[in-house]
Amino acid sequence: MADHTPATLSALLKSLSLTDDTVNHAEILKHAQNILIKNPSHPEALHTKVVALLHLDKFDEVVKTLEKTPLEEAKFELAYALYKSGKWEKAEEAARDARERARGEKMERGLRHVEAQAAHRAEHFGRAMEIYKSLIESGKEFAQNEDFDLRVNRNATEAQMVWKGEAMGKRKFTVDELSQFETTYNAACIHIARNEFPQGLMLLKKAQLLCEGMDLSPEDLKEEVAPVIAQQIYALLKMGNVAEVEKASQELDIKTVSDAALKYIASNNSLSHKSKIDPNPHLTLRLYEACVLRPLFQTTVKPYQFQSRILSRNRLSLDLQVGKYGEVKSEVAKSQDLARSAYEIAASCGGRSVKEILQSVKRTKNASTERKDDIALGLYATQLHMELRDITGAIETVEGLLEELSKKEGPEDKYPPALIGLLVALYRFEGRKKAPKKLDEAAQYWKDQPRPNESLILSSTLHSLTSHSQASLESAASFLTSINQSTTFLPPQILSAGIVAACAITKPELAASHLSSLPPIDQLLKGINVDELEAAGVYNPSKKRTADEVARGAKAKKLKSAPVKAKRVRKSMLPKDYIAGKEVDKERWLPLRDRSYYKPPKGGKKDKRRNVAQGGTQGGKVEEEKDQVMADMPVAKTGGGGGGGGGGQAKKKKKKGGKW
Template sequence: MSSSVPTLVSLLKRSHIDDHEEVLKVALKHGKTDLTAQHAKVVALLKLDRFDDAVHAFELDGLKEKARLEYAYALYKTGKAREAAEVAKQGTERGCRHVEAQASYRTEDFEQAAELYRDLAAADHEEDAEVDLRINASAVDAQLEWAGQGELVLKKKPDREDLEAFETAYNAACGSLARGDLGQGGVLLKRARDLCAGLEDLGEEERRVELVPIVVQLVYVLARQGKMAEAEALVRGVEVARIGDVNTRHIAQVNRMAASAGGNPFLAQRLLAKGNSASSTPNDQPFHFQTSIHDSNQYAVDLQTLKFAGTADATASVLAKHASRPPTQNAGYNAISIGNAAAHAKNQEPKTALPLVLPLLQRRPRDFGLVLTVVQLYVEARSLGSAIAVMEKFLEKLLSASGDAEDEAGDGEDVRFAPGLVGVMVSLYHHAGRKSDARRVLGKAGRHWLKRKRTKERRSDDDEDRKLAGEIFANLHDEDDGDAYATAGLLAASPDTATGAQRGALQPVEKVIAGIDVDSLETAGIAHPPTTSTFTTTSRKRPADDPAKPTKPKRPRPSRLPKALLEPGKLPDPERWLPLRDRSSYKPAKGKKGKGRDSKGRDMFSQGSAAAVVGGEGEGSRPVTPGAGVVVGKGGTGGGGGRKKGKR
């Protein structure tokens, strides 16, 4: 034991990247009971990328405690990220914090990873480590945005240092795409592509490998922006077969199919199945949001190839596993629910699809995706009232379950007041003209999120609502004083308490309207909003009056009242509500047209007349209401030769 330590130490001092096999041989000679030798063996195995062997080498008692960092790293490299994070958390050295942060990132615990990287960045470190920390921290920020936890991201806009390296520029672009900002995301991706292409210290093959994910992501942006020709031209330069990363290769294949106009759905289904069957390394598995998108793509292609029954069964089996779960905002689960509803609808028109989908709503009344699908079908079927009724019933069920329902945020009410759900309800009320109900929904949501320190905007003229809006925007402004939207809302809600710095943060009105031609707008006329009953997207315009053309004076509309009513003191005719022929002043026309009429000129043989009523108007009988009697059938007596025959 004493002789092995100096030998091993001197050997490790002289070792470099080419002699790890020699270190491993020397370590094996000293037996399995020597901690120093086994430690050296583990290090050599890790440097030789023999990670499975390194994990199995931790059999000696005390070795896991002595080489905690190496053990955590070996677990991480073999795909056991959760175990690696637990082991690294027990260590005290700086390397353990790095492994814990990376393992937390891999297990999608992005909040923990962001906190660890902030702590590492605050400590003293070398310049090379600072660059790596910046890259990793920006990657975590992008993943927080994709995971719907954007409020935890401290830096929304990239600074100058982020634009100096293609890795940080690429991560900043991903964060913009996750927030839905395709324009900024595309600009940052092009910046990352140019930076990577201009690097001189990278070989040709290394540069190609680094450019692939950037170009694949740029194809996605161009396709989303509708620039299909540019996306298709760009994707032709990507050699999908040469991409080593399995996950990136599959994404490149999907984006290529999306960029190809008029693609064959049957061929797309074959390519998707081939891409999904490929295996990947443990640390190369797609993240949850990527898996959800892959599944949605698969369901969409299956529906396009008319595999309705198979899609319905596949999605139903997944939904059955989560049948006992409370209502959730999880995008992956709701995408599966929408795919299940689409499979039952079988590509039918909204009015035809509704009877096929509504039975599902009875079985899953608190399913986010299903409810929103039914609401969309009702809206497209021009049945706004039914859509509102479905949403109101859904909100009532969420309210009754808010006491025991737990969503991802840990609060059942967060599901009920989800911004997207509130937005749908407000939009429906707005189109129905129910503005007071829309303000009520926004008010409840605003109070909830203000209490939860997550705030949203509302608009109203009431003093109480203005006060609440001021509190909400003040909270938003305190969290990010550089947010122009929050600053504008704060100024609009409470202009009296605004500071000079807040007013100066916004552009002056003169600069905003500098390029607007007011005269052309007045000439074009006033655009009317679409009608609420038809949900039309076109608008009617009233042309502006031409000042050069003389306008005719409008004539006053004549009164529709009879002249007798306009004379003061004269009573109206009490029989004015009766038909003309039933009035006492009515005189029938003489001649042939007067035949077959009674003394008051009424047709004695028409349906509903007094002469055609059983019993007639004899003495002592009550007056008969015209048109309400029992009609005598064909063959009644009397009548002239010109009378028409009865209906057969």
């Protein structure tokens, strides 16, 4: 092989690019390796080798090579290789360090791209959002469609922030954003992350139509549409639309999905749906291990933290259902999940009734002060109360948990929005019209935060509208007017209706300014004949039974008149003198003398004496006092001689040898 001079290597390196697929990178790698055998520290040859390895998707080898022989000119390649290897935090740090020493604006911008993508995968979404915003606001574009790609990545990061709970202020999507497949899909994901499923489904259908209108091969089109259908299935599952789920599932062939992450997420959702239709935990666990866990372990594309928690909890729930309590305990001991205590209790109480489990949970909570504010245990106890249909007990459990959390120092720990929302839902479920006191306290706290919890504040505002106090109405009006000016949190007509309701008494002039945005009464009453309704009067239900009621009554009467089949009794439970068909004596439990059919025995002197001993008489007239005295006297056995008794005793012959 001819020797390569530094000049020829530099020319070769300049001709290479990470986006150039026309070069035979395997041959280039071979030439670079031959040079490095002679001179291991040759910078141009080392850089050429790194670029060729990146093109061949050998990212781990790039990391090993550059860690063994650091190269200042290959900082970008190192950061990119770390990102593609799944070492996102290291990639973010490497890109940040290299950006500070980067030569040229183009290299610095490229490193910022890598840093943002690495921060996104490391779930540092706030940092990624800052980088994307600064790149978009710079107005510069160093590559084709760079601005469009930046907006797509920004929307994807925003969706992940909503999923994680790092809520952002709502914004309105532009017409340009909703005219492209990628941005429309990300907008749909943002709505779904906010539990706005109808809006999300509408945008998903639009994204699918936009994708089908693109110039793609059938294979590429199937691959691009797969995540759209998977999101549709998830949204329909959350809405409980089983028929549409079945229809959408037929369009998605999970076996042919090439994206590993999408494959195990879609498989999990499919098994969740099928397990409700055909609840067989043993079969579901086997399918879960084959379709979810195996692809999960075989890929470097790991799920996000909120997805990992759901997947691990699903596995623990299935293990509990099939009775693998020991495995659950060992997994919980290694887990850092907040719900580990609830699974630990569930595994310890395997096979017990709901009441017994609830008592065990209460004992665990009261055993130490650290467990009293355990949110997982509190929610588990609430769920057990609901299974026992004890709504009052569930409300008391949540209120007690909030009371314990209020003792903490941080205000954010005192008013968790999820627990406040659960308490409001339980109040509404039980029929309580008055809102819990904690709702107003929590709303007052979250109003002053940089990222206020809008749904919690809105719930407090709606309850304030039902109050007749001026302070509550003024507070509701203040909040509604502020969100009307700053965000599109609610549809304009609903906002205007709320402002009118809040300000009709306190600020009539402000209410009047919003009346024009409300639909007129004539439009609301369109199609309704008011005169006809008034003439018809109040509906008076007929006392005559309907056909269904008559049929139900006849069926109940038939069941009542039907002969009742006698319950079979085991032979060992029957008395020894039992005769089949013979009526059982109903007084068999009473003493013989107390039964209605008892007759004293008739007969000779022995019977008479026995009758006397049992409290009878000798036929003479007996006074009540004597009867009472005789009944109370103890019966004693006497000797052979004695006083006179009956006539038979006097006729007895004296014994021989007596004194007289």
